[in-house]
Amino acid sequence: MSVATLAAGCFWCVEAVFQNLKGVETAVSGYMGGHLENPSYKDICTGETGHAEVLKVTFDKDIISFEELLEVFFKTHNPTTLNRQGNDVGTQYRSSIFYHDMEQKLIAEGIIKKLTEENVFDDPIVTLLEPVTTFYPAEDYHQNYFNENGQNPYCAMVVKPKVEKFKKVFASRLK
Template sequence: MKHGVLILFQLAGLSACAQHDNLPQSKTFQKMNGQKSEVTAHLDTATFGAGCYWCTEAQFQQLKGVISVESGFSGGHVKNPSYKEVCNGTTGHAEVCNIVYDPSIISYDEMLAAFWTTHDPTQLNRQGNDVGTQYRSSIFYHSALQKAKAEEYKKKLNDEKVFDKPVVTEIVPFTVFYKAEDYHQDYYNANGDAPYCSFVIRPKVEKFQKVFKDKLKSTK
């Protein structure tokens, strides 16, 4: 995550988002986004890797039914890794968000629709200028049902050729989540005027809000 890069490079990194303009028109996307929430008395968790976790966190925080979003690391072999270690690309971890949500308000299908809208899932081990396995597109499933839904929709997205290139999102079992350092948490809300937030995260959040305008938390 080259958060210190020049603004020109930051702006160039936004180009990947344009590939999602056709996603809401996809039949598969519409099916995901239209699935009714389950009536349940418990909360559930989704763990997604979609490049920079600052961006992913800021987008999922907008959705009704999302209780909390924590940025951290998963999928690697190093215990309790630091951000610096993960940035070296040697831990095997991906930057992820651990998202607790209420299935009676938002379904896992809708969470998947949001996930595939937050980033470019056709880029292998990178998102824009963020390059490395730590930025890979990943779904860490917590149940057999989550696995089945993720695999089903990934196949349909590819069969329907929603993107110009195949979706390369890895779908793997969740094992452990390591929370990132405190300054990474709620980053966009705490640092909205920082260049990376203004030029990279904000446009993604604004686009996300347009796509999911009927599923956003009230700002009143």
């Protein structure tokens, strides 16, 4: 199994997308990239700990490649807004790829370069490439959040439309 750690805004949205992909074994919401040990959701929501809301994805690279994960990543969030996804604003919502090794870093750099050269987005990509640091799993109530709380107003208005769009675009890659 291989691991990817991605930040693309609210981890409820990111988890709801990636847990549906063939080849993804686990998708765990958490925090990475900050300076406070064992941060809580309340801590990171201040925007002062330096952490991003991330999803740690364990995947079978014989079924889905890191490149394919990044394709989903770039098509399911806005990588051109600095520290923001929709109404979620702050460094904890930044777009970032936390690379686990130099191969992942080089792949990510290549994809960003290609997307930029092809003018896929109207604005420059601001996705950060950051080395993996300590991963702190989010509190239990954040795990599998959309599946267990789909009627929550945020989920109904923000997560559900994103998941529905993802399922249409990536229908052939769904579990």
